[in-house]
Amino acid sequence: DGGITQSPKYLFRKEGQxxxxxxxxxxxxxxMYWYRQDPxxxxxxxYYSQIVNDFQKxxxxxxxxxxxxxxxxxxxxxxSAQKNxxxxxxxxxSNTETQYFGPGTRLLVL
Amino acid sequence: RKExxxxxxxxxxxxxxxxxxxCTYSNSASQxxxxxxxxxxxxxxxxxxxxxxGNEDGRFTAQLNRASQYISLLIRDSKLSDSxxxxxxxxxxxxxxxxxxxxxxxxxxx
Numbered sequence: 001d002g003g004i005t006q007s008p009k010y011l012f013r014k015e016g017q018x019x020x021x022x023x024x025x026x027x028x029x030x031x032m033y034w035y036r037q038d039p040x041x042x043x044x045x046x047y048y049s050q051i052v053n054d055f056q057k058x059x060x061x062x063x064x065x066x067x068x069x070x071x072x073x074x075x076x077x078x079x080s081a082q083k084n085x086x087x088x089x090x091x092x093x094s095n096t097e098t099q100y101f102g103p104g105t106r107l108l109v110l
Numbered sequence: 111r112k113e114x115x116x117x118x119x120x121x122x123x124x125x126x127x128x129x130x131x132x133c134t135y136s137n138s139a140s141q142x143x144x145x146x147x148x149x150x151x152x153x154x155x156x157x158x159x160x161x162x163x164g165n166e167d168g169r170f171t172a173q174l175n176r177a178s179q180y181i182s183l184l185i186r187d188s189k190l191s192d193s194x195x196x197x198x199x200x201x202x203x204x205x206x207x208x209x210x211x212x213x214x215x216x217x218x219x220x
Contacts, residue, residue, distance in 0.1 A: 035210075040118070042197065042210035043154070090153055097142045097201060099208070101153035 004102035021076045021105045023091030032074040033092040113209045120215035131214045133198030134180045142201040
């Protein structure tokens with residue numbers, strides 16, 4: 001059945017380490033997004049992509065990188081430059097206006 | 111001033127009660143409006159879009175007031191399963207202009 005998958009569900013990062021969060025969708029959506037959610041706060045946009053091989057920075061892109069080599073996939077790398085990476089990371093995709101979310105990845109720093 | 115503001119709650123109401131939330135937005139050029147529901151430690155899920163004429167889906171009614179720049183969500187005959195955080199989402203003209211409110215927590219007691 002169609003949907004958005006994210007893996008892993010939990011991810012632990014050591015100091016100075018880069019980690020990559022996976023996001024895959026089989027909804028045939030062109031647009032994909034990465035958000036970060038901190039406790040008690042709304043979602044903040046990290047990066048978005050409206051088409052394959054193209055992506056744009058959101059409001060809090062520093063310390064993150066993405067790629068969009070395939071329509072179905074939009075991985076997010078949290079680099080060592082991101083000094084406060086502990087958060088709930090949500091991937092979304094959309095057809096026209098409505099966004100659909102994956103189950104999220106919780107990133108924790110060891 | 112935040113672009114999208116919601117009363118964080120929590121709203122604690124008895125089962126069967128009617129409860130209403132408001133959400134205000136600052137950008138008068140905003141084009142689309144949505145309510146999402148987010149359960150604890152889960153991803154947001156679309157509850158309903160909000161149309162200029164107002165719309166209803168079962169026990170849920172959403173309304174938009176462009177002149178005063180707010181949207182509202184009314185829940186009638188509330189159920190225990192309605193306990194969640196309700197996110198207001200406002201979309202502008204581009205993918206980068208999707209703004210999430212911080213959410214209103216609702217708790218329904220037996």
